[in-house]
Amino acid sequence: MKITMIALAAVMAAGAAQADDVAPGDVQFDEYGAVAASLSGTDGDPANGIKIMTSRAKGNCIACHEVTALQDTPFHGEVGPVLDGIGDYRSAEELRGIVANAKMTFEGSVMPAFYKTSGFIRPGNAYTGKAAKEEELTPILSAQEIEDVVAYLLTLKES
């Protein structure tokens, strides 16, 4: 019961694109793939960032990355680099760009773009295997959720 409620609340929060969000198609990446301006205009919430990073239905970042601080959630992947200490050597702007669309920073990266809505080959309707209903998909993460993840990544400091 409780879990269902939390999941529902999360879905509703994600669905709601706020009026002052930067739309996925309007995000300004600099030549290195960084994004200077906040996507939502509201400070990120690192606690919510943790939920997004560990939830399969959301970022599922630990499917590919190991994060020592998130060991409470089992099964961290090895496809991407370990993110320990990432807050020491990556700025908020760089992290925002990587999470929004990592391919702007790392050409051809395996890492999916979390704030992108078009330009896909055979886009599906989530994980049903059926064709997507809309031409413009809902991004995997909302503008605020990306800010939340960035805020959490910035707390990962070793020094």
Add this chain to the structure above:
Amino acid sequence: MRFKAMTAIAGLLIAAGPMAFAGGADDDTLIINGEIEMISKTAAPAHLDDVFDEIVSGWHFRTDETQALEIDDFDNPAMLFVDQAIDAYDVVEGEAGESCASCHEGVENFAGLATAMPKVDADGKLVVMEDLINECRTERMQADEWKWSGNDMQSMAALISLQSRGMPMDVAIDGDAAPYWEQGKEMYYTRYGQLELSCANCHEQNYGNYIRADHLSQGQTNGFPTYRLKQAKLISKHNRFRGCIRDTRAETFAEGSDEFRALELYVASRGNGLSVETPAVRQ
């Protein structure tokens, strides 16, 4: 080359992280029933020269418990389905009054067939094992065709492929097969879906690595139909392809589609040289 680089990265991860990583393929040897020595690792076929040095069966990426289920036919849960197919092989069905056995005699006559599948038939069409089985059912037996991923079909496909167990895969990729092979190759490297992931992103660039709880293999098909513990039944190649494409948040192709026939040929050719392992057991 790439293989060595990956091993080095895996090494770094072990040094850096507190978790225990299993690394790449294990060093066990696959011998079935204590006597059939399987080629479960071998030099990559020539067309993969700039990709892999070695090709490896999916068996090497599974846990010891799962591996054990495949090394003795008494423990292999797939054999229950093979037994059902042995019975079905002799059953007369359809208007023509024939059974598989009335035309083909002993099923051991199919030894070698699975190593060459998919192949181009006399009409120039690429066909897979399921096509051959259904062609016999509808045309020669005048019986109903079997559903692609249904138990009847996959059990029979397993029984026929089992006759080639231990023999190396050797599908043709030139001549008439070339255009189908090219189509399958193109699909293998296409980044489908909202996650923009290709087969190669997972099974070529990242085999040996974990993706969440799953230990990625090279995605070889030499063990199909495969008994999947999760689903407790035999799984067809096309069903596996569908699942993998669905997981990229993409619109998949249908089981039995021409696209999947072409992909099946290309993926099979990446395993040329590995023993037929049917029926394999996977998690």
